[in-house]
Amino acid sequence: MQKKQRLISRREVIKAGALAAGIGPAIIIPGRARAAKKTLKILQWVHFVPVYDEWFNKKYVKEWGDKNDTEVTVDNIGIAGLSARAAGEISAQKGHDLFLFNWPPPIYEEQVVDMKDVYEECQRKHGKPIDLAIKSTYNPKTKKYFGFSPSFTPDPVNYRQDLFGQVGMPTGPKSWDDVRTAGKQIKQKTGIPVGIGLAQEIDTGMAMRTIMYAFGAGEQDANGNIALNSKQTLESVKFVKALFEETMTPEVFSWDASSNNRAMIAGQISLALNAISITRTAEKDKPDISKQIQLTKALAGPVRAIGLEHVMDVYTIWKFAENIEGAKKFLVDYVTNFRQGFIAGEFYDFPCFPSTVPDLKKLIANDPKAHPADKYKVLEDVLEWATNVGYPGYSNAAIDEIFQTWVINVMFAKAAAGKATPEEAIKEAEAASKRIFEKWKAKGLV
Numbered sequence: 001m002q003k004k005q006r007l008i009s010r011r012e013v014i015k016a017g018a019l020a021a022g023i024g025p026a027i028i029i030p031g032r033a034r035a036a037k038k039t040l041k042i043l044q045w046v047h048f049v050p051v052y053d054e055w056f057n058k059k060y061v062k063e064w065g066d067k068n069d070t071e072v073t074v075d076n077i078g079i080a081g082l083s084a085r086a087a088g089e090i091s092a093q094k095g096h097d098l099f100l101f102n103w104p105p106p107i108y109e110e111q112v113v114d115m116k117d118v119y120e121e122c123q124r125k126h127g128k129p130i131d132l133a134i135k136s137t138y139n140p141k142t143k144k145y146f147g148f149s150p151s152f153t154p155d156p157v158n159y160r161q162d163l164f165g166q167v168g169m170p171t172g173p174k175s176w177d178d179v180r181t182a183g184k185q186i187k188q189k190t191g192i193p194v195g196i197g198l199a200q201e202i203d204t205g206m207a208m209r210t211i212m213y214a215f216g217a218g219e220q221d222a223n224g225n226i227a228l229n230s231k232q233t234l235e236s237v238k239f240v241k242a243l244f245e246e247t248m249t250p251e252v253f254s255w256d257a258s259s260n261n262r263a264m265i266a267g268q269i270s271l272a273l274n275a276i277s278i279t280r281t282a283e284k285d286k287p288d289i290s291k292q293i294q295l296t297k298a299l300a301g302p303v304r305a306i307g308l309e310h311v312m313d314v315y316t317i318w319k320f321a322e323n324i325e326g327a328k329k330f331l332v333d334y335v336t337n338f339r340q341g342f343i344a345g346e347f348y349d350f351p352c353f354p355s356t357v358p359d360l361k362k363l364i365a366n367d368p369k370a371h372p373a374d375k376y377k378v379l380e381d382v383l384e385w386a387t388n389v390g391y392p393g394y395s396n397a398a399i400d401e402i403f404q405t406w407v408i409n410v411m412f413a414k415a416a417a418g419k420a421t422p423e424e425a426i427k428e429a430e431a432a433s434k435r436i437f438e439k440w441k442a443k444g445l446v
Protein backbone atom coordinates (compact mmCIF):
# COMPACT_ATOMS: atom_id res chain seq x y z
CA MET A 1 0.00 0.00 0.00
CA GLN A 2 2.78 2.39 0.90
CA LYS A 3 4.59 1.84 -2.40
CA LYS A 4 1.38 2.49 -4.29
CA GLN A 5 0.91 5.74 -2.42
CA ARG A 6 4.41 6.87 -3.35
CA LEU A 7 3.73 6.17 -7.01
CA ILE A 8 0.46 8.09 -6.87
CA SER A 9 2.18 10.98 -5.13
CA ARG A 10 4.89 11.19 -7.76
CA ARG A 11 2.41 11.05 -10.61
CA GLU A 12 0.32 13.76 -9.01
CA VAL A 13 3.36 15.93 -8.44
CA ILE A 14 4.76 15.44 -11.93
CA LYS A 15 1.48 16.79 -13.20
CA ALA A 16 1.91 19.76 -10.88
CA GLY A 17 5.53 20.24 -11.97
CA ALA A 18 7.43 19.32 -8.79
CA LEU A 19 8.29 16.41 -6.48
CA ALA A 20 6.13 15.82 -3.40
CA ALA A 21 7.69 15.35 0.01
CA GLY A 22 5.13 13.02 1.63
CA ILE A 23 4.31 9.40 1.03
CA GLY A 24 0.59 10.01 0.56
CA PRO A 25 -1.10 11.40 -2.55
CA ALA A 26 -0.71 15.13 -3.15
CA ILE A 27 -3.88 17.12 -2.55
CA ILE A 28 -4.41 19.83 -5.14
CA ILE A 29 -6.93 22.51 -4.24
CA PRO A 30 -8.49 24.22 -7.29
CA GLY A 31 -7.24 27.77 -7.63
CA ARG A 32 -4.36 27.16 -5.23
CA ALA A 33 -2.57 24.29 -6.95
CA ARG A 34 0.95 23.91 -5.56
CA ALA A 35 3.07 20.85 -4.92
CA ALA A 36 4.22 20.16 -1.38
CA LYS A 37 7.76 21.16 -0.48
CA LYS A 38 10.55 18.71 -1.14
CA THR A 39 12.27 17.24 1.89
CA LEU A 40 15.93 16.63 2.65
CA LYS A 41 16.87 14.57 5.71
CA ILE A 42 20.41 14.86 7.06
CA LEU A 43 22.07 12.87 9.82
CA GLN A 44 25.37 13.89 11.34
CA TRP A 45 27.27 13.80 14.59
CA VAL A 46 27.01 16.16 17.53
CA HIS A 47 29.87 18.48 16.64
CA PHE A 48 32.66 18.86 19.18
CA VAL A 49 32.43 22.64 18.67
CA PRO A 50 28.77 23.29 19.63
CA VAL A 51 28.53 26.65 17.86
CA TYR A 52 28.93 24.82 14.55
CA ASP A 53 25.67 22.92 15.10
CA GLU A 54 23.98 26.19 16.02
CA TRP A 55 25.05 27.69 12.69
CA PHE A 56 24.44 24.62 10.54
CA ASN A 57 21.10 23.49 12.01
CA LYS A 58 19.44 26.80 12.69
CA LYS A 59 20.88 29.12 10.07
CA TYR A 60 22.53 27.46 7.09
CA VAL A 61 20.08 24.64 6.38
CA LYS A 62 17.11 26.94 6.92
CA GLU A 63 18.45 29.47 4.42
CA TRP A 64 19.30 26.72 1.93
CA GLY A 65 15.87 25.15 2.35
CA ASP A 66 14.11 28.46 1.73
CA LYS A 67 16.14 29.04 -1.45
CA ASN A 68 15.50 25.52 -2.73
CA ASP A 69 11.87 25.06 -1.66
CA THR A 70 12.94 22.20 0.56
CA GLU A 71 12.14 21.32 4.13
CA VAL A 72 15.50 20.29 5.62
CA THR A 73 15.70 18.31 8.84
CA VAL A 74 18.94 17.59 10.70
CA ASP A 75 19.33 14.82 13.25
CA ASN A 76 22.46 14.87 15.42
CA ILE A 77 23.75 11.80 17.28
CA GLY A 78 26.92 11.07 19.21
CA ILE A 79 29.88 9.85 17.21
CA ALA A 80 29.79 6.44 18.91
CA GLY A 81 26.32 5.76 17.52
CA LEU A 82 27.02 6.38 13.83
CA SER A 83 27.89 2.83 12.81
CA ALA A 84 24.85 1.29 14.49
CA ARG A 85 22.58 3.92 12.98
CA ALA A 86 24.01 3.33 9.50
CA ALA A 87 23.50 -0.43 9.86
CA GLY A 88 19.91 0.15 10.95
CA GLU A 89 19.10 2.36 7.98
CA ILE A 90 20.65 -0.14 5.56
CA SER A 91 18.69 -2.99 7.13
CA ALA A 92 15.45 -1.04 6.81
CA GLN A 93 16.43 0.38 3.39
CA LYS A 94 15.06 3.65 4.67
CA GLY A 95 16.54 6.63 6.44
CA HIS A 96 18.32 9.87 5.73
CA ASP A 97 19.20 11.36 2.36
CA LEU A 98 22.61 12.53 3.56
CA PHE A 99 24.54 10.54 6.15
CA LEU A 100 27.75 12.06 7.52
CA PHE A 101 30.48 9.75 8.73
CA ASN A 102 33.54 11.03 10.60
CA TRP A 103 35.81 8.54 8.89
CA PRO A 104 35.94 6.96 5.42
CA PRO A 105 33.11 4.34 5.20
CA PRO A 106 34.02 2.16 2.18
CA ILE A 107 32.36 -0.91 3.73
CA TYR A 108 29.04 0.63 2.66
CA GLU A 109 30.07 1.09 -0.98
CA GLU A 110 27.37 -1.23 -2.34
CA GLN A 111 24.66 0.74 -0.50
CA VAL A 112 25.57 4.25 -1.66
CA VAL A 113 25.42 6.25 -4.88
CA ASP A 114 28.55 7.30 -6.78
CA MET A 115 29.68 10.82 -5.90
CA LYS A 116 31.77 11.35 -9.03
CA ASP A 117 29.44 14.02 -10.40
CA VAL A 118 29.52 15.94 -7.09
CA TYR A 119 33.31 16.01 -7.15
CA GLU A 120 33.30 17.06 -10.81
CA GLU A 121 30.91 19.94 -10.21
CA CYS A 122 32.83 21.17 -7.17
CA GLN A 123 36.11 20.89 -9.08
CA ARG A 124 34.62 22.87 -11.95
CA LYS A 125 33.70 25.64 -9.53
CA HIS A 126 36.56 25.54 -7.03
CA GLY A 127 39.51 23.65 -8.49
CA LYS A 128 40.91 20.28 -7.50
CA PRO A 129 40.18 18.77 -4.09
CA ILE A 130 43.08 17.81 -1.85
CA ASP A 131 44.56 14.33 -2.23
CA LEU A 132 43.45 13.45 1.31
CA ALA A 133 39.81 13.74 0.21
CA ILE A 134 40.26 11.43 -2.76
CA LYS A 135 42.26 8.84 -0.78
CA SER A 136 39.41 8.79 1.74
CA THR A 137 36.44 8.48 -0.65
CA TYR A 138 37.57 6.71 -3.85
CA ASN A 139 37.94 3.01 -4.55
CA PRO A 140 40.56 2.45 -7.28
CA LYS A 141 39.40 -1.17 -7.59
CA THR A 142 35.81 -0.34 -8.53
CA LYS A 143 36.45 3.21 -9.79
CA LYS A 144 33.68 4.47 -7.54
CA TYR A 145 33.49 7.47 -5.21
CA PHE A 146 31.65 5.91 -2.26
CA GLY A 147 31.49 9.22 -0.42
CA PHE A 148 32.18 12.92 -0.69
CA SER A 149 34.42 14.85 1.66
CA PRO A 150 33.94 18.62 1.97
CA SER A 151 36.27 18.96 4.96
CA PHE A 152 38.61 17.33 7.44
CA THR A 153 39.90 18.09 10.91
CA PRO A 154 43.64 18.31 11.62
CA ASP A 155 45.09 16.23 14.47
CA PRO A 156 47.86 18.33 16.00
CA VAL A 157 49.67 17.62 19.25
CA ASN A 158 48.23 19.46 22.26
CA TYR A 159 50.85 19.98 24.97
CA ARG A 160 51.23 21.85 28.25
CA GLN A 161 53.76 24.59 27.59
CA ASP A 162 54.43 25.19 31.28
CA LEU A 163 55.20 21.52 31.94
CA PHE A 164 57.37 21.01 28.87
CA GLY A 165 59.12 24.28 29.70
CA GLN A 166 60.17 22.80 33.04
CA VAL A 167 62.14 20.11 31.22
CA GLY A 168 63.71 22.36 28.57
CA MET A 169 61.08 22.15 25.79
CA PRO A 170 59.04 25.38 26.01
CA THR A 171 58.07 25.16 22.33
CA GLY A 172 56.92 21.58 22.70
CA PRO A 173 58.19 18.25 21.38
CA LYS A 174 59.35 17.90 17.79
CA SER A 175 59.70 14.12 17.70
CA TRP A 176 58.24 11.04 19.34
CA ASP A 177 61.52 10.56 21.16
CA ASP A 178 60.98 14.05 22.64
CA VAL A 179 57.58 12.94 23.96
CA ARG A 180 59.09 9.89 25.61
CA THR A 181 62.03 11.80 27.11
CA ALA A 182 60.14 14.89 28.29
CA GLY A 183 57.02 12.93 29.27
CA LYS A 184 59.06 10.73 31.58
CA GLN A 185 60.73 13.73 33.23
CA ILE A 186 57.44 15.57 33.65
CA LYS A 187 55.79 12.54 35.22
CA GLN A 188 58.71 12.08 37.62
CA LYS A 189 58.70 15.78 38.62
CA THR A 190 54.96 16.48 38.77
CA GLY A 191 53.13 13.16 38.62
CA ILE A 192 51.30 14.35 35.51
CA PRO A 193 51.35 11.70 32.76
CA VAL A 194 51.18 11.80 28.98
CA GLY A 195 47.62 11.18 27.76
CA ILE A 196 47.50 9.02 24.64
CA GLY A 197 44.70 6.47 24.56
CA LEU A 198 45.20 2.71 24.39
CA ALA A 199 41.52 1.84 24.30
CA GLN A 200 38.94 0.66 21.79
CA GLU A 201 37.93 4.11 20.57
CA ILE A 202 38.56 6.39 17.62
CA ASP A 203 41.24 8.68 19.09
CA THR A 204 43.39 5.69 20.03
CA GLY A 205 42.99 4.36 16.50
CA MET A 206 44.26 7.65 15.08
CA ALA A 207 47.12 8.03 17.56
CA MET A 208 48.46 4.50 17.08
CA ARG A 209 48.42 4.88 13.30
CA THR A 210 50.20 8.21 13.57
CA ILE A 211 53.02 6.49 15.44
CA MET A 212 53.05 3.52 13.06
CA TYR A 213 53.28 5.73 9.99
CA ALA A 214 56.01 7.86 11.58
CA PHE A 215 58.00 4.66 12.13
CA GLY A 216 57.55 3.66 8.48
CA ALA A 217 54.95 0.98 9.28
CA GLY A 218 51.41 0.55 8.00
CA GLU A 219 48.47 -1.82 7.71
CA GLN A 220 49.03 -2.02 3.95
CA ASP A 221 51.38 -0.82 1.23
CA ALA A 222 50.58 1.68 -1.54
CA ASN A 223 49.04 -1.07 -3.66
CA GLY A 224 46.69 -2.33 -0.97
CA ASN A 225 48.66 -5.39 0.10
CA ILE A 226 48.89 -6.34 3.78
CA ALA A 227 52.15 -5.06 5.23
CA LEU A 228 51.50 -5.10 8.99
CA ASN A 229 54.03 -7.70 10.10
CA SER A 230 57.25 -5.77 9.58
CA LYS A 231 60.34 -4.64 11.41
CA GLN A 232 58.94 -1.10 11.40
CA THR A 233 55.69 -2.22 13.06
CA LEU A 234 57.67 -4.08 15.70
CA GLU A 235 59.69 -0.98 16.48
CA SER A 236 56.54 1.14 16.77
CA VAL A 237 54.88 -1.35 19.13
CA LYS A 238 58.01 -1.56 21.30
CA PHE A 239 58.10 2.24 21.39
CA VAL A 240 54.47 2.55 22.54
CA LYS A 241 55.07 -0.09 25.22
CA ALA A 242 58.00 1.95 26.55
CA LEU A 243 56.03 5.18 26.22
CA PHE A 244 53.22 3.73 28.31
CA GLU A 245 55.51 2.27 30.96
CA GLU A 246 57.58 5.45 31.34
CA THR A 247 55.07 8.27 30.84
CA MET A 248 51.46 7.10 31.24
CA THR A 249 48.98 5.50 33.66
CA PRO A 250 46.53 2.56 33.23
CA GLU A 251 43.50 4.86 32.84
CA VAL A 252 44.27 5.11 29.12
CA PHE A 253 43.18 1.49 28.63
CA SER A 254 39.56 2.41 29.36
CA TRP A 255 39.27 5.85 27.75
CA ASP A 256 36.49 6.94 25.43
CA ALA A 257 36.81 9.44 22.56
CA SER A 258 36.51 12.49 24.81
CA SER A 259 38.60 11.31 27.76
CA ASN A 260 41.74 13.04 26.52
CA ASN A 261 39.76 16.26 26.06
CA ARG A 262 38.51 16.17 29.63
CA ALA A 263 41.86 15.18 31.10
CA MET A 264 43.78 17.91 29.27
CA ILE A 265 41.34 20.65 30.26
CA ALA A 266 41.32 19.39 33.87
CA GLY A 267 45.13 19.67 33.98
CA GLN A 268 45.55 15.92 34.45
CA ILE A 269 47.81 15.16 31.45
CA SER A 270 50.78 16.84 29.82
CA LEU A 271 50.12 15.93 26.17
CA ALA A 272 47.41 14.58 23.89
CA LEU A 273 46.77 14.00 20.21
CA ASN A 274 43.51 15.68 19.37
CA ALA A 275 41.74 18.23 17.27
CA ILE A 276 41.39 21.81 18.42
CA SER A 277 38.22 20.93 20.31
CA ILE A 278 40.47 20.78 23.39
CA THR A 279 41.78 24.31 22.98
CA ARG A 280 38.41 25.74 21.95
CA THR A 281 36.73 24.30 25.04
CA ALA A 282 39.55 25.56 27.25
CA GLU A 283 39.23 29.06 25.81
CA LYS A 284 35.60 29.18 26.94
CA ASP A 285 35.69 27.23 30.19
CA LYS A 286 39.26 27.36 31.52
CA PRO A 287 41.09 30.46 30.20
CA ASP A 288 43.96 29.95 32.65
CA ILE A 289 44.68 26.43 31.41
CA SER A 290 44.01 27.60 27.84
CA LYS A 291 47.08 29.83 28.05
CA GLN A 292 49.20 26.80 28.88
CA ILE A 293 47.82 24.40 26.23
CA GLN A 294 49.71 24.97 22.98
CA LEU A 295 49.81 23.15 19.65
CA THR A 296 52.54 21.64 17.56
CA LYS A 297 52.42 19.89 14.22
CA ALA A 298 53.03 16.22 13.45
CA LEU A 299 55.96 14.72 15.30
CA ALA A 300 58.93 13.05 13.61
CA GLY A 301 59.54 9.36 13.94
CA PRO A 302 62.54 7.38 12.67
CA VAL A 303 61.20 7.55 9.09
CA ARG A 304 58.98 10.62 8.72
CA ALA A 305 56.99 13.36 10.43
CA ILE A 306 53.37 12.56 9.72
CA GLY A 307 49.95 12.87 11.28
CA LEU A 308 46.42 11.78 10.50
CA GLU A 309 43.30 13.73 9.94
CA HIS A 310 41.49 13.67 13.25
CA VAL A 311 38.08 13.63 11.62
CA MET A 312 37.40 12.95 7.94
CA ASP A 313 33.98 14.34 7.12
CA VAL A 314 32.51 11.97 4.52
CA TYR A 315 28.93 12.37 3.34
CA THR A 316 27.23 9.40 1.75
CA ILE A 317 23.91 9.20 -0.06
CA TRP A 318 22.10 5.87 0.28
CA LYS A 319 20.81 4.27 -2.92
CA PHE A 320 17.42 4.18 -1.20
CA ALA A 321 17.46 7.90 -0.33
CA GLU A 322 14.30 9.71 -1.35
CA ASN A 323 15.97 12.93 -2.52
CA ILE A 324 19.24 11.96 -4.18
CA GLU A 325 19.46 14.96 -6.49
CA GLY A 326 18.60 17.38 -3.69
CA ALA A 327 21.29 15.81 -1.51
CA LYS A 328 23.89 16.25 -4.24
CA LYS A 329 22.92 19.87 -4.79
CA PHE A 330 23.15 20.50 -1.06
CA LEU A 331 26.74 19.24 -1.00
CA VAL A 332 27.80 21.38 -3.97
CA ASP A 333 26.24 24.46 -2.37
CA TYR A 334 27.72 23.65 1.04
CA VAL A 335 31.23 23.48 -0.45
CA THR A 336 30.61 26.78 -2.24
CA ASN A 337 29.69 28.38 1.10
CA PHE A 338 32.27 26.51 3.14
CA ARG A 339 34.05 29.64 4.39
CA GLN A 340 30.98 30.25 6.58
CA GLY A 341 31.34 26.76 8.04
CA PHE A 342 35.07 27.18 8.60
CA ILE A 343 34.43 30.31 10.67
CA ALA A 344 31.29 28.97 12.38
CA GLY A 345 33.20 25.86 13.49
CA GLU A 346 36.05 28.01 14.83
CA PHE A 347 38.59 26.47 12.40
CA TYR A 348 37.77 22.90 13.47
CA ASP A 349 36.92 21.78 9.92
CA PHE A 350 39.43 22.55 7.16
CA PRO A 351 38.33 22.69 3.50
CA CYS A 352 38.99 19.85 1.06
CA PHE A 353 38.65 22.46 -1.69
CA PRO A 354 41.21 25.04 -0.52
CA SER A 355 40.01 27.85 -2.77
CA THR A 356 36.75 28.04 -0.83
CA VAL A 357 38.61 29.65 2.09
CA PRO A 358 41.18 31.80 0.27
CA ASP A 359 42.09 33.76 3.40
CA LEU A 360 42.54 30.70 5.64
CA LYS A 361 46.13 31.46 6.64
CA LYS A 362 45.21 35.02 7.55
CA LEU A 363 42.22 33.90 9.62
CA ILE A 364 44.08 31.31 11.69
CA ALA A 365 47.09 33.56 12.25
CA ASN A 366 45.11 36.11 14.23
CA ASP A 367 42.24 34.77 16.31
CA PRO A 368 41.20 37.01 19.23
CA LYS A 369 39.71 34.01 21.08
CA ALA A 370 43.00 32.13 21.10
CA HIS A 371 45.77 32.31 23.72
CA PRO A 372 47.93 33.65 22.09
CA ALA A 373 46.16 35.02 19.02
CA ASP A 374 48.42 33.09 16.62
CA LYS A 375 48.01 29.71 18.36
CA TYR A 376 46.39 28.13 15.29
CA LYS A 377 48.97 29.38 12.82
CA VAL A 378 50.79 26.06 13.33
CA LEU A 379 48.07 24.43 11.19
CA GLU A 380 48.76 26.48 8.07
CA ASP A 381 50.86 23.70 6.48
CA VAL A 382 48.66 20.82 7.66
CA LEU A 383 48.37 19.37 4.15
CA GLU A 384 52.08 18.67 4.21
CA TRP A 385 51.73 16.24 7.12
CA ALA A 386 48.11 15.09 7.40
CA THR A 387 47.24 11.76 5.80
CA ASN A 388 44.44 9.20 5.60
CA VAL A 389 43.68 6.00 7.44
CA GLY A 390 45.29 3.29 5.32
CA TYR A 391 48.33 5.34 4.28
CA PRO A 392 50.14 4.94 1.91
CA GLY A 393 47.18 3.26 0.17
CA TYR A 394 43.51 4.20 -0.08
CA SER A 395 40.95 3.89 2.71
CA ASN A 396 39.41 0.68 1.42
CA ALA A 397 36.75 -1.56 2.96
CA ALA A 398 39.29 -3.87 4.62
CA ILE A 399 41.09 -0.92 6.20
CA ASP A 400 37.74 0.42 7.40
CA GLU A 401 36.80 -2.85 9.10
CA ILE A 402 40.25 -3.10 10.67
CA PHE A 403 39.75 0.41 12.02
CA GLN A 404 36.20 -0.12 13.27
CA THR A 405 37.01 -3.43 14.98
CA TRP A 406 40.01 -1.89 16.74
CA VAL A 407 42.55 -4.42 15.46
CA ILE A 408 45.43 -1.93 15.64
CA ASN A 409 44.29 -0.50 19.00
CA VAL A 410 44.22 -3.96 20.56
CA MET A 411 47.63 -4.83 19.12
CA PHE A 412 49.27 -1.86 20.82
CA ALA A 413 47.26 -2.19 24.04
CA LYS A 414 48.07 -5.87 24.57
CA ALA A 415 51.77 -5.23 24.14
CA ALA A 416 51.74 -2.14 26.34
CA ALA A 417 49.83 -3.92 29.11
CA GLY A 418 52.12 -6.94 28.97
CA LYS A 419 49.29 -9.28 27.95
CA ALA A 420 51.30 -10.31 24.90
CA THR A 421 54.80 -9.74 23.63
CA PRO A 422 55.07 -7.18 20.81
CA GLU A 423 55.75 -10.03 18.38
CA GLU A 424 52.70 -12.00 19.56
CA ALA A 425 50.45 -8.95 19.41
CA ILE A 426 51.55 -8.21 15.85
CA LYS A 427 51.00 -11.81 14.67
CA GLU A 428 47.49 -11.79 16.16
CA ALA A 429 46.68 -8.47 14.46
CA GLU A 430 48.13 -9.72 11.18
CA ALA A 431 45.94 -12.84 11.28
CA ALA A 432 42.84 -10.74 11.89
CA SER A 433 43.83 -8.35 9.09
CA LYS A 434 44.34 -11.22 6.63
CA ARG A 435 40.87 -12.59 7.36
CA ILE A 436 39.37 -9.15 6.82
CA PHE A 437 41.26 -8.52 3.57
CA GLU A 438 40.27 -11.94 2.20
CA LYS A 439 36.62 -11.24 3.01
CA TRP A 440 36.55 -7.95 1.10
CA LYS A 441 38.62 -9.27 -1.79
CA ALA A 442 36.00 -11.99 -2.22
CA LYS A 443 33.36 -9.25 -2.45
CA GLY A 444 35.38 -7.52 -5.16
CA LEU A 445 35.83 -4.29 -3.20
CA VAL A 446 39.57 -4.60 -2.49
